[in-house]
Amino acid sequence: MCSGRVDLEFVLRAFSNGIDGVLIGGCRLKECNYVTHGNYHALTMALLCRRIMEHIGLNPERLRIEFMSSAEGNRFAEVMGEFGNSVKELGPLGKGKGEGIDPNELKSKLAGITKLVPYIKLVKNEKLASRLENPEEYDKLFTKDEIDRLFSEVISYYIDPEKCQACTTCAKRCPVEAIVGGKNLIHVIDQEKCIKCGTCFEVCPSKFGAVTKISGEPVPPPIPEEKRTIIRKSKEK
Numbered sequence: 656m657c658s659g660r661v662d663l664e665f666v667l668r669a670f671s672n673g674i675d676g677v678l679i680g681g682c683r684l685k686e687c688n689y690v691t692h693g694n695y696h697a698l699t700m701a702l703l704c705r706r707i708m709e710h711i712g713l714n715p716e717r718l719r720i721e722f723m724s725s726a727e728g729n730r731f732a733e734v735m736g737e738f739g740n741s742v743k744e745l746g747p748l749g750k751g752k753g754e755g756i757d758p759n760e761l762k763s764k765l766a767g768i769t770k771l772v773p774y775i776k777l778v779k780n781e782k783l784a785s786r787l788e789n790p791e792e793y794d795k796l797f798t799k800d801e802i803d804r805l806f807s808e809v810i811s812y813y814i815d816p817e818k819c820q821a822c823t824t825c826a827k828r829c830p831v832e833a834i835v836g837g838k839n840l841i842h843v844i845d846q847e848k849c850i851k852c853g854t855c856f857e858v859c860p861s862k863f864g865a866v867t868k869i870s871g872e873p874v875p876p877p878i879p880e881e882k883r884t885i886i887r888k889s890k891e892k
């Protein structure tokens with residue numbers, strides 16, 4: 656219905672499924688019938704995705720966004736023809752000029768990035784909400800260095816077993832049930848499930864301050880299950 660509904664994840668999924676090129680068609684900018692102007696969101700998402708593609712070694716020309724009205728059949732045919740030809744020239748995904756990525760490596764890179772989509776959207780939220788009016792601004796919105804940094808400095812969250820008091824607040828608030836815990840049990844983040852939203856960091860009571868942010872470093876291994884029970888001082892007595 657709206658190009659603004661085309662999530663970054665959809666585009667990454669298309670490439671994960673081996674699609675050689677993705678074209679997003681949106682209504683003309685400034686001509687949206689709704690206050691939401693989803694086509695501007697589609698534009699910033701596509702610009703971000705193109706930089707991500709560069710980061711993982713894919714030619715960003717494989718993703719294009721074009722704006723046209725439903726009355727512009729000729730323009731649609733022209734754009735499709737032109738894009739189809741340019742994708743044919745690029746060749747199969749990952750094997751085009753300047754690409755040369757092993758298909759398995761590409762799949763795992765795309766899977767890794769797809770897992771980070773909620774985090775990427777959160778971190779780049781402000782820029783993704785930009786309304787770019789001038790095509791000259793497109794290239795500058797996300798820079799190559801910025802996107803390289805985004806992935807080298809990915810933030811992870813870790814619960815310090817020495818500080819966790821098993822108040823269960825973080826587990827209740829985690830949107831993806833990534834926190835394993837229970838009454839009197841030190842809580843642990845399942846890093847495979849965590850989408851790095853930062854909610855646990857925000858909600859852990861300051862008197863405990865058990866959740867820490869880790870950037871660019873490996874996350875310590877989780878405390879073994881048999882050592883997770885908290886012995887309260889009153890119980891010890």
Ligand code: SF4
Nearest residue numbers: 829849850852853855
């Ligand atoms: S960062 Fe978000 S998703 Fe990850 S464990 Fe904390 S609350 Fe859950």
Ligand code: SF4
Nearest residue numbers: 819820822823825859
């Ligand atoms: S909110 Fe903090 S103290 Fe409470 S269970 Fe989570 S990590 Fe532990």
